[in-house]
Amino acid sequence: MRVLLFPVGSYGDVHPFIGLAGELQRRGHQVILHTSEHFRPLVERAEIDFHPVDTEEEYKRTISDPNLFHPLRGFGTIARSIILPWQRRHYEIIAREVASGRNDLLMVGSALAQGLQMAHEVFHVPLATIHLQPSVLWSNIRPPRLMRRMPAGTGMPLWWNAGVYRLAERLMVDRVLRGPTNKFRRELGLPSIVRSTQLWHSPQKVIGLFPSWYAPAQDDWPANTVLADFPLWDESELGELDDDVREFLDAGDPPIVFTPGSAMLNGHAFFQEAIAACRILGRRGILLTRFPQQLPEQLPSGVRHFKYVPLSQLLPHSAALVYHGGIGTLSQACAAGVPHLIMPFSHDQPDNAERIERLGIGSTLYPSQFRAGKIAEKLQHLLQSDQTAHACREISARLANPQGVSRAVDEIDRMLTKNTLAET
Structure with a gap:
């Protein structure tokens, strides 16, 4: 079979799909991964066929937008920069595949790959949706925390939680997505949608790439949802731990690792406070970012910068992780057994932070609280707590x-x- 994969987002969104692609290939399937041109070198290094959906310039323009992680404006930025332009591009990829006479296709994409939903409706190509994080699966019974001060929650009346979500959906999602999406659907001869989130879940199969102990399935999730486990693919199988990293790890006590995420270009304050917190604690630190312009020109002794280190190789030798709350980074910290200190910005991050606190393995500091003294205080408690350990x-x-x-x-x-049996 020919399986077409469509991850949307940053490295944390693409890594799991590379893991899926590798396993699908090992099982004898033909796989093509469609995502941003930025990820071509990585995908090809993993020996997976690649097709670009955008240009390197478009990717850089998106991650350079200061609103990308804004708690209120972030989704609109993603919708205008990625979701809407990629709707048509994804649809056209499938249309070309179908026009070439292929009838052995299956599409796998995220909630943001909404052009696949239209292709499924028009061409009836099977579709599976991959959800990396539970926050996109709204529940009136146990609502995910979509922002810091969420006026809905467990124990609140179901009608109240539903109303809060519908209001947020109208103001933050439908306002930017529904009009342009329905315009495209009319071009395709498809009926209009009432809610943009109708296109977030495949009507055939929804796969949650997280375990039930992290986010138990809810009765009001889509009925076709199944949960797997964290994917935990992070490039470690593509090479050994860098010698410079190994030498630093061997030169002293386990460091604290700091990263605001692979797509963060505006993390100057994050790193400034991280360095100061290391000084207060007298601890060594590792700063991870692909964009070193966010760092001071000279780092203090005991603090090192690396562009990227697979966390599955780094975190088992570290004391703690301080990060943005992205689900891929979170899963690696869970696997390594290190405490989490999360500074959530937006999107799925506040929900992930709440779940980590509920599990007793970490704490949260929102950006307005993220100051060196507070960071040091939280880390000191986490590192000294037998209960956390x-x-x-x-x-x-x-x-x-x-x-x-x-x-x-x-x-x-x-x-x-x-699908094969249905055709025979």
């Missing part, structure tokens, strides 16, 4: 034999088998 070990043990990628591909294989 015990919870981290327990969570790490649950991920000792990760099955996320293989279980997700099992579900995709079931779709492929069902």
